[in-house]
Amino acid sequence: xxxxxxxxxxxxxxxxxxxxxxxxxxxxxxxxxxxxxxxxxxxxxxxxxxxxxxxxxxxxxxxxxxxxxxxxxxxxxxxxxxxxxxxxxxxxxxxxxxxxxxxxxxxxxxxxxxxxxxxxxxxxxxxxxxxxxxxxxxxxxxxxxxxxxxxxxxxxxxxxxxxxxxxxxxxxxxxxxxxxxxxxxxxxxxxxxxxxxx
Numbered sequence: 001x002x003x004x005x006x007x008x009x010x011x012x013x014x015x016x017x018x019x020x021x022x023x024x025x026x027x028x029x030x031x032x033x034x035x036x037x038x039x040x041x042x043x044x045x046x047x048x049x050x051x052x053x054x055x056x057x058x059x060x061x062x063x064x065x066x067x068x069x070x071x072x073x074x075x076x077x078x079x080x081x082x083x084x085x086x087x088x089x090x091x092x093x094x095x096x097x098x099x100x101x102x103x104x105x106x107x108x109x110x111x112x113x114x115x116x117x118x119x120x121x122x123x124x125x126x127x128x129x130x131x132x133x134x135x136x137x138x139x140x141x142x143x144x145x146x147x148x149x150x151x152x153x154x155x156x157x158x159x160x161x162x163x164x165x166x167x168x169x170x171x172x173x174x175x176x177x178x179x180x181x182x183x184x185x186x187x188x189x190x191x192x193x194x195x196x197x198x
Contacts, residue, residue: 093139094118094149095160098131109138109149112164118142121150126157135160 039047096111096118107120107128112135120138122128139156142149151157 088143088145089141089150090144091140092142092149093137094142095135095137098128098134098136100128100132107132109136116147119146119148121148122157123151123153126151126154128157131157131159135162 094109094111095113096109098120099108099110099117100106101108107122108117109120110117120128137158137160138149138151140149140151
């Protein structure tokens with residue numbers, strides 16, 4: 001028997017949309033990446049310690065300082081500790097003689113207690129020309145480092161007498177202390193009289 005011969009040219013026309021649909025289903029079914037890890041518990045604990053120590057900055061203590069890793073450099077950044085700054089301006093009052101300096105065009109208060117000059121800063125609306133050479137009381141905010149007294153208003157300045165007036169005080173005199181023993185005073189006795197009592 002003779003085997004049938006294959007045709008020299010065979011043309012078969014199929015639906016191209018079916019071909020595209022089958023190809024798209026193959027692509028969608030094989031879409032995605034599948035990762036699978038199998039880690040033992042001790043390995044997971046060791047990896048967590050290494051990652052956490054490097055990530056949280058403890059790596060400086062884990063990695064000795066003599067070993068240099070090219071991609072890892074530990075920089076010790078110390079943040080300055082905050083210190084409390086004292087308030088340099090304090091509300092206070094000074095008495096002294098007001099002086100004016102023509103070279104600096106400033107008014108100074110020469111205090112009587114410590115013999116120092118304090119620069120006065122007053123608002124523009126306060127005229128201190130009438131107070132020069134007089135003893136005044138100035139109230140305001142004082143900065144000890146630059147020796148400046150800032151007077152806020154005219155009510156904070158007061159002219160005082162030339163010399164301080166002492167306040168009279170009484171010195172208590174000793175008073176007699178009461179004794180605890182009672183004193184007995186005799187009572188006068190009745191004397192007989194010439195008229196009888198009726």
